[in-house]
Each structure stands twice: as C-alpha cells, then as structure tokens.
Amino acid sequence: MKKIAEGIFKEGKRIFTENLTPGKKVYNEKLVRYKGKEYRSWNPYRSKMAAAILNGIKEIPIGKKSRILYLGVANGTTASHFSDIATEGIIYGVEIAFKPMKKFIKLCEERKNMVPIFADANKPELYEAMVEEVDLLYQDIAQKNQVEIFLKNMEKFQPDKGIIMVKARSINIAMEPKKIFERVRKEIGRKYEIKEAIKLSPYARDHIAISVEI
Ligand SMILES: C[S@@+](CC[C@H](N)C(=O)[O-])C[C@H]1O[C@@H](n2cnc3c(N)ncnc32)[C@H](O)[C@@H]1O
Known part of the structure; x- marks a missing residue:
C-alpha cells in the first residue's frame, strides 16, 4: 500500500482511503487490512473523484483539515x-x-x-447560514444548468478551490461532448483560473473534471 496523496493510498491499480469507521462498508466496497489499519477500496466507476485520481489529476485539494461544500x-x-x-475537517453535503x-x-x-443539508x-x-467557511467546493450534479449552479455557489462561499464534474449529456444531449466541454471551460474560465481538466472515461463516459482556483 503506497501513499499517493494525503489520506489516499494505492495498491496495484486500486486506490484506497483509511476507513474512519472500521468494519463498516458504505457501498459494498472492499475492505482491506494492511499493517494494522483498515482501508476502503475507492471505486472509480462509482465515484468520479476516484476516476479523476486514477486518470492522473495532479492536485487533489483534500487533506486532514479540509472543509468541503x-x-x-x-x-x-x-x-x-x-x-x-x-x-x-468537515463535509457539508447538499442534496x-x-x-x-x-x-x-x-x-x-x-x-x-x-x-x-x-x-x-x-x-x-x-443554506448559507448552515455552512461555515469552506476551502473546497465540490460539485457532481447532472443538471442542464450545472455550470450556473457551480458559479453561483463559488461566488457565495468563496472557497480557495473548486472542482466540478461536468456531464456533457445533461447540458445538451444532441451536441458533441467535446464542444460542450469547450463552452464550459470558456464560461468557467471567464471567472476563475482553470487548473486542470481531466476526462473521466472509461469510468464515466462524456464527463470531465474541471478544477479551478480563485
Ligand atoms: C451523479 S449524482 C451524485 C453522486 C455522488 N456525488 C457520489 O459521487 O457519490 C447527482 C446528485 O445530484 C442531485 N441533485 C440534482 N440536482 C440538484 C440540485 N439542484 N441541488 C442539489 N442536489 C441536486 C441528484 O439528486 C443526485 O443525487
């Protein structure tokens, strides 16, 4: 088990996080013991962040003390x-x-x-009254106006960093995903510096992860 980022480990082609609640699974993921600790397998077909990591996202802006919306x-x-x-840290989950x-x-x-939330x-x-200062905004919402939602929340909460998982087909089912991604990059790039844009295939088709910095 090799550490590849804060709190993230790799063994062969699989990535893991150390289980905060040992013995308990969340989505029937594999539990693995290594040197007295228990790790949960992080499935890239179930989680776009795992897909982005396996596809080589350079910066993973999550650490021990992260405050995430x-x-x-x-x-x-x-x-x-x-x-x-x-x-x-703390994770505020809006659904x-x-x-x-x-x-x-x-x-x-x-x-x-x-x-x-x-x-x-x-x-x-x-929900702004419920959310204290955050340093990362993470969004995975398959809606037509997903970019608008992201920009609105970035503006409101002003985190240092943001990651949006963009699903092309939710924005426009008829348009080529490549064209949609270009538009999305332009729209987000007008307000924030785009650090990375990573395709999520083969784990999630027609998706990209875009990370930004204020
Ligand atoms: C692709 S799923 C998220 C999967 C999840 N992020 C994960 O990786 O475990 C998208 C979720 O966004 C939620 N959603 C859609 N529109 C929303 C909105 N306007 N506000 C909050 N949640 C929304 C949906 O109900 C759905 O549960």
Missing part, C-alpha cells in the same frame, strides 16, 4: 471517502432528493465530520 452528495458514496481523508438524503443522514450519524443547490442563500 459538496453539492449533489446523493447517498454519500464519494463523500464517505472525503470523510475518511478529512478526519479533522435535493429525499431518498438519497435519507441514506446520507444515516451515514452522517456514523461519521461525525459530515453534515447533511436537504436543499436545492440552485438556492445557496437558503
């Missing part, structure tokens, strides 16, 4: 790995759908560094 947290698959890494939020709330009871990410003014 996560938009589109669903039932917490990816957020649980952030929670393994940010053991002294609009009731069913995944119900599961996420359960997960938050076990993992004390996660806070559930049942809200529409289009309306950051409705």
